[in-house]
Amino acid sequence: MSSIKIRPITAEEFAPFGELLAPRDQPTKMINAGRCERHHALATVERSGGEAIISIFRSEPVSLPYDCTLLERHPLGSQAFFPLGPDAWLSIVAPDDGGRPGTALAFLVPAGMGVNLRAGVWHGVLTPLDRAADFLVVDREGAGVNLEEVSIAPVTVLP
Ligand SMILES: NC(=O)N[C@@H](O)C(=O)O
Ligand code: NI
DSSP states (O other): OEEEEOEEOOHHHHTTTEEEESOOSSOSEEETTTTEEEOOOSSOOOBSSSEEEEEEEEEOOBOSSEEEEEEEEOTTBOEEEEEOSSOOEEEEEEOEETTEEOSOEEEEEOTTOEEEEOTTOEEOOOEEBSSOEEEEEEEEESSSOOOEEEEEEEEEEEO
16 A cells, blocks of 8 residues: 655645636735625636536545545546535645546645646545535536546545
């Protein structure tokens, strides 16, 4: 059984898999008579046909060490997760290696930050840490098979 250590997420390290969803250092523009910062277009919703939909995932947590045995991807659309609560959470992704996941990476996503997984990116299913949590999820619904799951040899995610 292999293991990986959780690491703090950075835009650079996450760039091959998607974008971070958090206010930038500076707003794109001020709106609403100057009362509101617009941090514009942090990511785009990718979809091959179908519709972009908005859902809430109310998920049970996992705890570290966590054995990841399943990865999945959505070839027809991106999938964005934004935590609605106050906790940091775990995002597991992996590069593609000839149609199967390569070596997984585990990121600690701080409270108040989401991620947008680009279409076709291998990832673990939603993993709040230690406490159940609600997430706003933006992804794609429509014709076609948009969920590919693979079982992997257990990868233990360590603190
Ligand atoms: N299957 C589903 O709706 N959720 C997963 O895609 C996930 O990434 O959690
Ligand atoms: Ni998914």
